[in-house]
Amino acid sequence: MSMMTQPIADSDAFSLVPLSMMRSGQSGKIGEVVGCGCVVQRLREMGLRAGACVQMVRAGSPCILKLDGQKLCVRSDEMTAVLVRTGVGRS
16 A cells, blocks of 8 residues: 655645744744633734734743734743744744
């Protein structure tokens, strides 16, 4: 039995990773915000929504993010709800 592989599409070149996996100075574009409705709503109100470009200023818990020229402080439990494509976009 032979296994067939499919080429990776350009959009799949950068996988979604939790925001908590980003290193200081690393930038990315938010792909998705998942989780409990109240947490997701709060994060979106802060500007953390699909398509937004973010930069990790200081990793850790809490972390400091740069988003739309502003700095935000986010707790570690909230960072796992934000999935990011790293290596694309700049804030």
